[in-house]
Amino acid sequence: MxxxxxxxxxxxxxxxxxxxxxxxxxxxxxTTQKPEAVLRAVDDYYRRYNANVHRGVYRIAAEATERYEEARQRVARFIGGDPRGLIFTRNTSEAINLVAYAWGLDNLKEGDAILVTAAEHHSNLVPWQLVAKRTGARLRVIPLDEEGHLDLSQLPELLEGVKMVALGHASNVLGTVNPVEEVIRAAHEKGALVLLDAAQSVPRMPVDVKALDCDFLAFSGHKMLAPMGIGVLWGKPEILEKMAPFLGGGEMIGRVEWEGSTWREIPWKFEAGTPNVGGAIGLLAAVDYLEKVxxxxxxxxxxxxxxxxxxxxxxxxxxxxxxxxxxxxxxxxxxxxxxxxxxxxxxxxxxxxxxxxxxxxxxxxxxxxxxxxxxxxxxxxxxxxxxxxxxxxxxxxxxxxxxxxx
Ligand SMILES: Cc1ncc(COP(=O)(O)O)c(C=O)c1O
Missing domain, CATH: 3.90.1150.10 (Aspartate Aminotransferase, domain 1)
Structure with a gap:
């Protein structure tokens, strides 16, 4: 066809x-343009069942919650991941910052290294610089060859002492698709975790987190037909479970005392405050549309x-x-x-x-x-x-x- x-x-x-x-x-x-199906889904939410999620016990609040959680299930299926690991964020940048702070502050120390590539978008570079400064970790860079492909000839040496590899899946400038499977395998052999900045790959190609075996994956809805203000961090549930929350507030708590609080289970532990329900519903419609194409x-x-x-x-x-x-x-x-x-x-x-x-x-x-x-x-x-x-x-x-x- x-x-x-x-x-x-x-x-x-x-x-x-x-x-x-x-x-x-x-x-x-x-950012991509938006099809009628996405515009209609968002419009329908605001016109017909706008309500806060996970709270109200009236009819439209239940419908909003159901659709929001359905969006989580559908988007997780779209990337082949466990829905318990799917956290709604504002965008790719927020998703990467979540990992950099919530994982990085507790797991990086002086002498550790974070490996990025020479083609990184500032969103997958600056958060790591900020956290490196706070923890004493250092940034190391995978170079590029003449055509802009990753030069992996020194990868084993570059991975020494690395705790996190944060790399772009597809470049937003060069049009390259990085051989992330090879990097993930090598990183895991050295005990490092891998975060993929998938802002330019999830919209453009089939991506399966299980097959890739990445530990974290970040992308933005607005680059794949959905509205602005909705993004995704997917993480392996066993890693997310061990991480402290990124932001505190409503929705993410279990019990709150003056002395301290306990957290809800994942993924809600990482979704503080009122989420972008209309955005998630728009992303659900976008994923439906992309699968149809x-x-x-x-x-x-x-x-x-x-x-x-x-x-x-x-x-x-x-x-x-x-x-x-x-x-x-x-x-x-x-x-x-x-x-x-x-x-x-x-x-x-x-x-x-x-x-x-x-x-x-x-x-x-x-x-x-x-x-x-x-x-x-x-x-x-x-x-x-x-x-x-x-x-x-x-x-x-x-x-x-x-x-x-x-
Ligand atoms: C490769 C890459 N990473 C991260 C981002 C940041 O996305 P957002 O601005 O939606 O957070 C972009 C967007 O331009 C991108 O192309």
């Missing part, structure tokens, strides 16, 4: 053509369009494309020689093409690429070859306006 982006696009009100023609959205790595089909499509974009952009004189020539996701970062990414992005916007310009929360990686910033085009299930044509034509226009030689 051929993949019909045109068919899926019809489900996204924001992507419908206006009188000025069709607008091309190529910034899904930052098929994650394997999405991954194939991403790769096809990613390869096509990278190849077509590389053909343009004066355009530098970062990342591998081979297998990649549908995220492509590039620069037009002598033109600031903000100027590129502005001209593209005038041509009806939306891309991202900046350092994409990866300053250390951009320094490695010897670029202060870059342009980034990223596709999702609603994009097709015509969108790539529009991108390439708009970049051509940039070359003409700025008289880029070639």
């Amino acid at each position: 051929t993949f019909s982006a045109k068919r899926w696009r019809e489900d996204f009100p924001i992507l419908r053509p206006s009188a000025k023609g069709r607008w091309v959205y190529l910034d899904s790595a930052a 098929g994650m394997a089909a999405i991954a194939r499509r991403e790769e096809e369009l990613g390869q096509l974009m990278a190849r077509r952009l590389r053909e343009l004189p004066g355009v530098v494309v970062y990342g591998p020539r081979g297998q990649r996701t549908g995220i492509v970062a590039f620069n037009v020689e002598g033109v600031h990414p903000h100027d590129v992005s502005q001209i593209l916007d005038e041509e009806g093409v939306a891309i991202r310009a900046g350092h994409h929360c990866c300053q250390p990686l951009h320094r490695l690429l010897q670029a202060g910033s870059s342009c980034r085009a990223s596709v999702y299930l609603y994009n097709d070859e015509e969108d790539v044509d529009r991108l390439v034509a708009a970049v051509q226009k940039v070359r003409e306006v700025f008289r880029v030689p070639g």
